[in-house]
Amino acid sequence: MAGIDPTAPEVDDAQPAGETLGSPTSLPFRLDDSYARAVPALSLAWSAAPVPAPRLLTLDEGLADELSLDPAWLRSPDGVALLSGQVPEGVTTVAQAYAGHQFGGYSPRLGDGRALLLGELVDGSGARRDLHLKGSGRTPFARGGDGKAAVGPMLREHVVSAAMHGLGIPTTRALAVVATGETVLRETPLPGAILARVAASHLRVGTFQYAAATGDPALLRSLADYAIARHHPEAAEADEPYLELFRRVTLAQAELVARWSLVGFVHGVLNTDNMTISGETIDYGPCAFLDAYDPATVYSSIDTGGRYAFGNQPAAAQWNLARLGETLILLIAEGTKDTEGADGADGADGADGADAAVEAATGVLHEFAERYDRVFVDGMAAKLGLAGLDAATTRDVVRPLVTDLLALLQTHGVDWTSFFRALAAGTAGGHFLDAMAFDAWSARRDALLPDDRAAVAARMDAVNPVYVPRNHRVEEALARATAGDLGPFERLLDAVASPYAERPGLEDLRGPAPAGAPRHITYCGT
Numbered sequence: 446m447a448g449i450d451p452t453a454p455e456v457d458d459a460q461p462a463g464e465t466l467g468s469p470t471s472l473p474f475r476l477d478d479s480y481a482r483a484v485p486a487l488s489l490a491w492s493a494a495p496v497p498a499p500r501l502l503t504l505d506e507g508l509a510d511e512l513s514l515d516p517a518w519l520r521s522p523d524g525v526a527l528l529s530g531q532v533p534e535g536v537t538t539v540a541q542a543y544a545g546h547q548f549g550g551y552s553p554r555l556g557d558g559r560a561l562l563l564g565e566l567v568d569g570s571g572a573r574r575d576l577h578l579k580g581s582g583r584t585p586f587a588r589g590g591d592g593k594a595a596v597g598p599m600l601r602e603h604v605v606s607a608a609m610h611g612l613g614i615p616t617t618r619a620l621a622v623v624a625t626g627e628t629v630l631r632e633t634p635l636p637g638a639i640l641a642r643v644a645a646s647h648l649r650v651g652t653f654q655y656a657a658a659t660g661d662p663a664l665l666r667s668l669a670d671y672a673i674a675r676h677h678p679e680a681a682e683a684d685e686p687y688l689e690l691f692r693r694v695t696l697a698q699a700e701l702v703a704r705w706s707l708v709g710f711v712h713g714v715l716n717t718d719n720m721t722i723s724g725e726t727i728d729y730g731p732c733a734f735l736d737a738y739d740p741a742t743v744y745s746s747i748d749t750g751g752r753y754a755f756g757n758q759p760a761a762a763q764w765n766l767a768r769l770g771e772t773l774i775l776l777i778a779e780g781t782k783d784t785e786g787a788d789g790a791d792g793a794d795g796a797d798g799a800d801a802a803v804e805a806a807t808g809v810l811h812e813f814a815e816r817y818d819r820v821f822v823d824g825m826a827a828k829l830g831l832a833g834l835d836a837a838t839t840r841d842v843v844r845p846l847v848t849d850l851l852a853l854l855q856t857h858g859v860d861w862t863s864f865f866r867a868l869a870a871g872t873a874g875g876h877f878l879d880a881m882a883f884d885a886w887s888a889r890r891d892a893l894l895p896d897d898r899a900a901v902a903a904r905m906d907a908v909n910p911v912y913v914p915r916n917h918r919v920e921e922a923l924a925r926a927t928a929g930d931l932g933p934f935e936r937l938l939d940a941v942a943s944p945y946a947e948r949p950g951l952e953d954l955r956g957p958a959p960a961g962a963p964r965h966i967t968y969c970g971t
Contacts, residue, residue, distance in 0.1 A: 467495075468531040469523035474514060476532075476564025476576065480646070481539050483671040486664055487656060488539035493530025493561055494582025494592065496639070498626025501525050502596070502931065503603060503938070508620050508643060512568050512576075519621065528641045529623045530561060530581040538563050540584040544658060545651035545718030546768060548752055553658055555651060555718050556586030559594065562647065573675060575647055576620070579640040595635040596624060597923040598969075600934055602640055602729040604922070608914045608941035609726055614704050615697075616726040617644040636927060645725050648672055650769045651718030657772035669776055676723045685780035685805070687773050692809045695766050697724030699813045702762045703820035706755070707828065708913065709735030709861040713745040713967060715753045717765045731967035734913045735861040736957035738854040744916070744967045763813045770806040778802035822847060827908045828865050830901040831893055842893065849886055853877065860957045865909035869902040910944035912951065916965040917958040 481488050501524075506516040518524045532538055540557040547555075561584070563576045579602075580594025603619035610616050620641040627637035648668075656665045673680045673690050683689035701724050705712070712719070713731035721727050731745035740756025748754070753761055778798040825847045826832050826839060834843060854864065859876045867873040877883040894901055914937065922933040940954050958965070 467499075467522075467526050469526050469533050471533050472527065472536070473518055474566065476536055476566065477573075478537060478539070478564055479573070479675075480541075480562070480565070480575075480648075480671065481537070484656075484664065484667050486659070486661075487543075487652065487668065488541045488562070489585060490537050491540045491561060491584050492532075492538060493578060493639075496529040496531070496623075496625045496627070498624075499525045499529040499639075500624045500626065501528070502622045502624050502638065502926075503600070503619075503935070504621045505603075505607065505619060508618055510569075512566050512574065512620075512643065514566075525623060527563070528578075528621045529625065529639050530563070530578050532563065536564065540586055541647055541652070542586065542655050543649050543651035543718050544655040545649070545716050546654075546765070547716045547718070548748070548750075551654075554586070554655070555588075556655075557584055558587040558590060559583060559592040563641075566643075572645070575642075575644045577642045577644060577647060579642060580625075580637070581639050591629065593625070593627065593629040593637050594639065595629050595631060595927070596622070596638040597635065597927050598730070599638040599640040600923055600926050601732075601919060602642070604919065604934065604938050604941060605729045605732055605914050606642075606726075607938055608912075608944065609705070609710070611942045611944045612708050612910060612913075614708070614710075614726060615701055615724050617642050617721075619643075644721070644727065645723035646675055646721070647727070648676070648722040649718050649727070650720045650722070650765050650772075651716075652722070653769055653772040654717060662775060665772065666776060669773065672722050685777065687776035688780060688802075688805050688809065691766075691770055691773050691777070691806060692812065694722055694724070694769065695809055695813050696816050698762050698766060699759075699816035700724070700820050701726060702758050703817045703824065706758065706821060707824040708910065709738075709755070711735065711742060711744055711753075711755045712758060713748065713753055714969065715758060715761045715765065717768050720762065720765045720769075730969040733916050733965060733967050736916065736965075737858040738851065738861045738864075739858075740851075740855070744965055746966050746968050759814070759817050763810065766813060767810055770810055774799065774802050774806060777806055824908075825850075828905065829890060830869070830905045831890070832904065834893065838893070846886070846889055846893075849889075853882060853886060857883075862910060862913050863956060865905065866911060869905035869909065871902075907945060911947045912940040912944045912954055914941050915954065915957060916967075917962060918954055920965075 501520055504516060504519055509516045509519055538561045540561055542556045544553050545555050560577060560579045561581050563578060566574050566576055568574050580599060583592030599622045603622055606616050606618050610618055620643050623639045625637040625639060628634045629637045656668045669687055669690060673686060677690055677693040680686045680689035680693055711733050719728040733744035735742055735755060742755040743751050822844055826843050831843055857877045864873055864876055867876060874880055874883050918937055922937045926934045940951050
């Protein structure tokens with residue numbers, strides 16, 4: 446591959462690499478660039494647009510400490526300059542290339558259209574983490590947008606990713622949001638902002654799709670080797686490392702989607718470019734949390750067909766992983782074809798190797814449903830106070846109990862988050878119009894519970910949150926923040942960052958929107 450063409454259309458006002466404004470002269474830590482060095486054809490050196498008046502809106506000091514970064518320095522003018530994309534001389538920031546299926550349609554060239562990878566940090570545990578910006582200006586991958594972001598959507602990503610982290614779900618995290626002092630034009634003029642995001646990496650299914658589409662097997666192999674080394678090093682020791690890479694990504698994603706389903710999270714835009722190789726949740730655009738349980742729930746304004754409805758997320762994720770498997774077939778075939786045919790003497794063994802690779806990858810893909818189902822059912826058992834039962838009881842008794850509960854919740858429009866806390870407290874019956882139907886279900890559950898009900902309730906409260914980013918509260922907080930008042934946002938952030946402990950004074954953040962409120966709709970924020 447000759448490299449990425451930097452002359453893509455509609456980037457006349459983007460900043461070429463090297464142009465900075467108000468950059469710090471040096472950094473008190475090192476930003477590495479192992480990804481850009483390992484697969485240079487998959488990123489392009491580029492700089493953030495200058496920011497006229499950067500101002501720190503919010504900083505996750507706990508995350509800064511994890512990264513061995515000094516919060517006081519990050520709050521300084523040099524720190525805020527870095528968080529808005531202005532880097533010292535000698536630091537090269539890059540826009541990453543990737544492709545992707547978006548709502549089922551393939552786009553061969555997506556990439557960081559308004560984002561930049563500042564570099565990589567090694568955190569206090571020795572793990573490598575990306576420091577990445579969103580809203581830092583147009584790049585050659587921009588697709589008609591202005592490359593900027595508004596305060597509201599960037600604060601949304603901050604609060605929802607903090608909530609997911611507090612819930613124990615693998616996720617990218619927001620280090621900071623910086624107001625830019627600019628106005629961005631959407632339906633109305635809005636104050637601009639940049640999000641500084643931290644991730645295990647930004648490698649996606651779409652990254653592999655882009656590499657495979659180049660037709661360069663050496664590039665694809667380099668990408669796969671980098672992904673193995675960074676995220677799944679055990680795969681390197683397997684007899685078939687690329688098949689094992691596929692298996693580990695598949696199982697990580699099955700667990701991820703099951704775990705976020707247990708807390709009622711709706712991703713909203715589960716395209717292949719929004720599925721990571723690391724197994725972290727990424728991209729908090731049109732995301733939301735369930736109020737009333739209904740698997741058909743869609744909040745995203747652009748998901749008109751319900752492709753990524755709450756109940757469709759496992760199937761959508763498995764479909765995405767099939768696309769990853771397609772990109773890896775040639776690499777998997779290297780480890781499955783008959784060695785006598787490796788020299789390609791008559792071509793037959795090569796074909797047999799490809800068929801064997803497809804069969805092996807398909808077998809791995811089938812493991813997704815099994816892992817998802819096990820994690821979800823075990824998680825539901827814990828939410829119901831039934832953790833620790835033997836496998837046969839879980840299969841024969843708990844599974845139908847869960848199935849029947851979901852039907853009851855849907856029929857009666859019961860709020861997902863509130864129900865489980867009420868069940869622990871013994872007050873769940875009041876959520877149902879048909880008390881007899883709930884009582885019959887409850888009797889089946891009660892027969893499985895140990896005698897120490899107080900201990901059961903405590904275990905349930907440890908896995909069932911009091912606080913999630915309730916959609917109406919998020920919108921209220923973002924509207925106030927956009928108008929200049931960060932108080933409601935900071936209060937909501939404090940609540941969802943520690944979601945399991947009930948605290949006085951936060952009662953208004955517990956419940957769903959009032960009856961009769963308009964249907965909640967979310968937008969991408971692009």
